[in-house]
Amino acid sequence: MPRLPARTESTSPNRCHFGRSVLNTQVGTLARGLLLLRDETAPPQTRGRRFPGGTMQREKQKYYSLAAIVVAAVLFGMVIAGGLDLTPPVVADRQPQPQPVMETIAVPDFAALADRGVPSVVSVTIKDVQDPADHSPRMPQDPFHEFFRGPQAPSDEPSVRRSAGSGFFISSDGELVTNYHVIEDADEIMIELADGLQFDAEVIGRDEATDLALLKISEPDRDFAYLALGDSETVRVGEWVMAVGNPLNMDHTVTVGVVSAKGRVLGLSREGTSFENYIQTDAAINLGNSGGPLGNTRGQVIASSTAINARGQNLGFAVPVDILRRILPQLRENGMVVRGFLGITVNNLDQNSAEAFGLSSRNGALVAEVSPGRAADKGGVKHGDIVIEIDGAAIEDTRELIDTVSAMPPGTDVELTVIRDGKQRKLTVELEARDAAGDAPLPEAEPSREDDTAERLGISVSRIDSQIRRMLGLEDEVEGVVITRVMPVSPAADEGLFRGDLILEANGEAIESVDELREIVSEVPDGGYLRLYVQRPQMGGRSFYAILKLED
Secondary structure, three states: OOOOOOOOOOOOHHHHHHHHHHHHHHHHHHHHHHHHHHHHHOOHHHOOOOOOHHHHHHHHHHHHHHHHHHHHHHHHHHHHHOOOOOOOOOOOOOOOOOOOOOOOOOOOOHHHHHHHHHHHEEEEEEEEEEOHHHOOOOOOOOOOEOOOOOOOOOOOOOEEEEEEEEEEEOOOOOEEEEOHHHHOOOOEEEEEOOOOOEEEOEEEEEEOOOOEEEEEOOOOOOOOOOOOEOOOOOOOOOOEEEEEEOHHHOOOEEEEEEEEEEEEOOOOOOOOOOOOOEEEEOOOOOOOOOOOEEEOOOOOEEEEEEEEOOOOOOOEEEEEHHHHHHHHHHHHHHOOOOOEEOOEEEEEOOHHHHHHOOOOOOOOEEEEEEOOOOHHHHOOOOOOOEEEEEOOEEOOOHHHHHHHHHOOOOOOEEEEEEEEOOEEEEEEEEOEEOOOOOOOOOOOOOOOOOEEEEHHHOEEEEEOOHHHHHHHOOOOOOOOEEEEEEOOOOHHHHOOOOOOOEEEEEOOEEOOOHHHHHHHHHOOOOOOEEEEEEEEHHHOOEEEEEEEEOOO
16 A cells, blocks of 8 residues: 655754744743733732732732643643644655666676687688689679679689688587588688698588588597587677677687677578578678677677678678577588478568458468478468468467478478468478479560559559560469569559569469459458469569558
């Protein structure tokens, strides 16, 4: 029960002095009043005169009795009125005045961290002997990738390409980690320690999907300084981090910053974006930092530096160490990573897509595409299904689905709980082994003929004829309409649709003509959602859902 604040009484000397003055004044006034009262009550003939004998004694007794009554009455009134402090005052605690918050922020001892970390970081130099037949032109590297490979001039003689990156020891017996792209084409690998000693290394295992590789130096008589693996899952945005590496051949460079973000997807992997889960940092990462450690303030590795954004500053990305920890046993034992595979492409649910599918929650993974003849297809999974559980364990998003499935060995039977047409279904799927698949090349031309039939969407579409099939490399059985124009400010542009995308379904109905699309669009009320199932030939025929909110 809340308490009312106590009355605060002042005990200052000024108040005490004032109280005594008032009391003296009241007593003096009382004395004068009694004298006047005595004169008023005395007989007229005796006023101002002395009383002889007993008469005088009786008059005194009357006087003192009356005076006592008056004094008692006055004192009682003073007590009632609070004019006298007859008990010591009780002083309540004053409310404290707010004080400015002075907080001291402790900065980590980066010098001590560098002393411990630098000896465990190495320079990785590779030598790649290239055949003249391999000197074919290459597509420019993605601006996000790390990139120590300069262009090579054509020649009739074999050439030697040298490049460098970074790495770090994870055990005293010479195991070290670097990026896959650092040693991808290496014929020879040389490791240089912080003290300048050099050793040859061999590749123990590699995993292109996560851009990680495990190397080994065979020196049984030497113990190498190594770094402990931390926990990247519990790392928070804003925490201090330190990057160590060999940027631009400047060996063992130390930079510091903070964790800028987690869960970044950049599209660097040749297998797509499915395993990307980068930690972003503003610690300076430059060419040659690839494979070096990103550490926390406890001297533990939380990630392996792997990429930068060449168009910006302070935008570095690193592979979380939890991914490394999961695949290390397979790298050591098999030299590669074998993962369970469903054969589906999935998307996260946002508010619009959840409402479009009639869901009350955004939990789950939306199946955008099912690979024909693969595990999910054999198990009865269809595009448009929302996977909400695997073996009874809830699935919140695509990241959790991918991590759960890839952690299981091929041949495992899993029970998927999916939502289809608003109802839950149980499906049993036997996982297959995952294999890499590259993207199909971009078409050389874009369709140009337009039939403006979907202005409400902000696009123009055309039927798929033989010319468009040939230009986009489509099979004869592919039916739908092709987007020929996207208006810059439109629902379609907001959802990232492009010219050349194919619309195969609208709100669950197969589309075979422009008229069918127009009819379905006309049935969507103002503020309603249109659920388009789209295939993108430019990205190897990948399919996805685009959720458009339509306004009149």
